[in-house]
Amino acid sequence: xxxxxxxxxxxxxxxxxxxxxxxxxxxxxxxxxxxxxxxxxxxxxxxxxxxxxxxxxxxxxxxxxxxxxxxxxxxxxxxxxxxxxxxxxxxxxxxxxxxxxxxxxxxxxxxxxxxxxxxxxxxxxxxxxxxxxxxxxxxxxxxxxxxxxxxxxxxxxxxxxxxxxxxxxxxxxxxxxxxxxxxxxxxxxxxxxxxxxxxxxxxxxxxxxxxxxxxxxxxxxxxxxxxxxxxxxxxxxxxxxxxxxxxxxxxxxxxxxxxxxxxxxxxxxxxxxxxxxxxxxxxxxxxxxxxxxxxxxxxxxxxxxxxxxxxxxxxxxxxxxxxxxxxxxxxxxxxxxxxxxxxxxxxxxxxxxxxxxxxxxxxxxxxxxxxxxxxxxxxxxxxxxxxxxxxxxxxxxxxxxxxxxxxxxxxxxxxxxxxxxxxxxxxxxxxxxxxxxxxxxxxxxxxxxxxxxxxx
Numbered sequence: 001x002x003x004x005x006x007x008x009x010x011x012x013x014x015x016x017x018x019x020x021x022x023x024x025x026x027x028x029x030x031x032x033x034x035x036x037x038x039x040x041x042x043x044x045x046x047x048x049x050x051x052x053x054x055x056x057x058x059x060x061x062x063x064x065x066x067x068x069x070x071x072x073x074x075x076x077x078x079x080x081x082x083x084x085x086x087x088x089x090x091x092x093x094x095x096x097x098x099x100x101x102x103x104x105x106x107x108x109x110x111x112x113x114x115x116x117x118x119x120x121x122x123x124x125x126x127x128x129x130x131x132x133x134x135x136x137x138x139x140x141x142x143x144x145x146x147x148x149x150x151x152x153x154x155x156x157x158x159x160x161x162x163x164x165x166x167x168x169x170x171x172x173x174x175x176x177x178x179x180x181x182x183x184x185x186x187x188x189x190x191x192x193x194x195x196x197x198x199x200x201x202x203x204x205x206x207x208x209x210x211x212x213x214x215x216x217x218x219x220x221x222x223x224x225x226x227x228x229x230x231x232x233x234x235x236x237x238x239x240x241x242x243x244x245x246x247x248x249x250x251x252x253x254x255x256x257x258x259x260x261x262x263x264x265x266x267x268x269x270x271x272x273x274x275x276x277x278x279x280x281x282x283x284x285x286x287x288x289x290x291x292x293x294x295x296x297x298x299x300x301x302x303x304x305x306x307x308x309x310x311x312x313x314x315x316x317x318x319x320x321x322x323x324x325x326x327x328x329x330x331x332x333x334x335x336x337x338x339x340x341x342x343x344x345x346x347x348x349x350x351x352x353x354x355x356x357x358x359x360x361x362x363x364x365x366x367x368x369x370x371x372x373x374x375x376x377x378x379x380x381x382x383x384x385x386x387x388x389x390x391x392x393x394x395x396x397x398x399x400x401x402x403x404x405x406x407x408x409x410x411x412x413x414x415x416x417x418x419x420x421x422x423x424x425x426x427x428x429x430x431x432x433x434x435x436x437x438x439x440x441x442x443x444x445x446x447x448x449x450x451x452x453x454x455x456x
Contacts, residue, residue: 013367013377014199018207020214021187025367025377026202027194029360035101035195036364037081039092039108040372043183044159044302045223051160052167053175054183055133058085059125060117060176061184062092062108075100076107087161087301089372090183095361098196105209112184113213115177122173130165137162140240140247140413141310143437147238147411148251149302150440157226159302185215190371194364225302227253231443235322235410237419237433238440245292246318246414247310250325252407254298254305255398257375263349263386264398265307270345271395272296272332272403273309279328280309290317290324300373307402315414319422322412326405333400336392346387353383 014026043054061083064072079096081104096104110116136142145161153159191210193202230252240247254269255262266274273280273296284291293312298305313321337345356366367377401407412419416433423431434440 012199014202015377016203018186018203018210020210021185022206022210022213023190023371024203024206025190025192025371026197026199027363027367028197028199029194029363030196031360033098033196034095034360035098035193035197036095036360037093037104037108038192038364038368039189040192040368041090041184041189042088042222043085043090043179044088044225046157046159046225048160048163048167049171049175050179051163052171053179054085054090055129055163055168056122056125056171056176057117057179057183058083058090059129060121061090062111063117063121063125065118065121072107073100073103075103079104081108087159088303091368093365095195101193101197101202102205102209105206106212109210109213112186115180117173117176117180119173122171122176126169126171130168133162133168134165137165140243140245140312141249143238143240143413144247144249144310144411145301146437147236147413147434147440148249148409150437151231151236151409151411151442152227153225153302154228154442159225181216182220185219186210186213187215188219190368192364192368192371194360194367225304227302227304228442230407230409232406232408232410233429234443235412235423235429235431236440237416237423237431238411238413238437239416239433239435240413241415243414244315246313246315246412246419248313248318248322248325249311249411249413250309250329250405250408251306251411252402252409254307254402256305257370257373258379261394261398261401263383264390264394265402266349267337267342267345267387267390267395268332268399268403269296269298269307270348271337271341272328272399275348279332280311280325283328284311284313284321284324288317288320288324290314290321305373307408309408315418318412318414318419319426322410322423323426329399329403329405329408333396333404336396338392342390342392342395346390349387350384353380 017023062081075096079094079100081092081094083092142162149159255265270278272278273294280294285294291311291313296307296309298307311321357363370377370379412423420431420433
């Protein structure tokens, strides 16, 4: 049974490096007799072939043959662990019983230490993952993200989220094995454990269990994605056949989690679209009925914290909706927020931090994401205080630096025949129309001059 909130105390975070170079972050939480496991391994690279091999490796990392499955320890079979991949990382995630953590980590180390992906499993995975990816690529939100990546990165340094299914079907078992050997290294990885464990005991236990996972030679040179500045005056209009709705994405760089401006930016984002009663929702959804879905948030994409403002709108409202979004962005950047709005946003952000740590599962995921962004678990300690010291001027400055329309790329996905005319009529914008995603290339354009207060 979960203890009442007033009786629960925050346990200290253990943050150490094991002898094989693996970073271990552990927190004791006895809410349930389980341990949540989150393993994060950087795997960013350029090109669709890399993305395809990484997608398959993410699927296969913890997959066993039927014969192997029968010989696994009871603790592994009683737990629930899976693996996957996003643009930046490979990962393993799930839980096991507190008593079974060491044998589970031992099996995990065996899977990570060397490639063990029989040809038949790779061939099965190619078909399965290709089918899954084909469904995911049919989503307008995916099309908008893919267009953003093509706008942001040169072709020779282009990261991919979901690769073309045909490229996936061409990946050979040797490609997956080579990527495993190159990227699955303990000195690049972070293991987060949250649950019914004792930090003093978990270090020697992890050392024993993970001793078989060692670094195999020097690491490959790290891939450093080159990102171009936004081209805010050149929205990309991407065709999507048989589409009755349109997807609008405005995206730009957000401050890093550890940047001094981040708390003020977080408040600005909450006020804009980061909660159900935010300005964009009230204006475009409730008052005008332009949008059926609207929101904003931050995602790390190709190592860059990125603010994503996303709207699902009816075709007939696209131009009006984009005009209203730009107006709200200017208002947030130029008109100070009132004290009541600021206090409500601070309260919401503080509550979200508390909610993120309310269960071992949510706490483990939060810590894993935090460390993957390059922040220490100690970042939590001063965040509430930094929120409390913000002024309306701080929020306005953060909005001017990161959320002004001059700082954001714009992508619209829908029927270009219906949308091109209304969008072309918008002043100060020069819409670029693309019939295929592969036609999109980076745009370099001189941005309007702004005052020093609005620069980063």
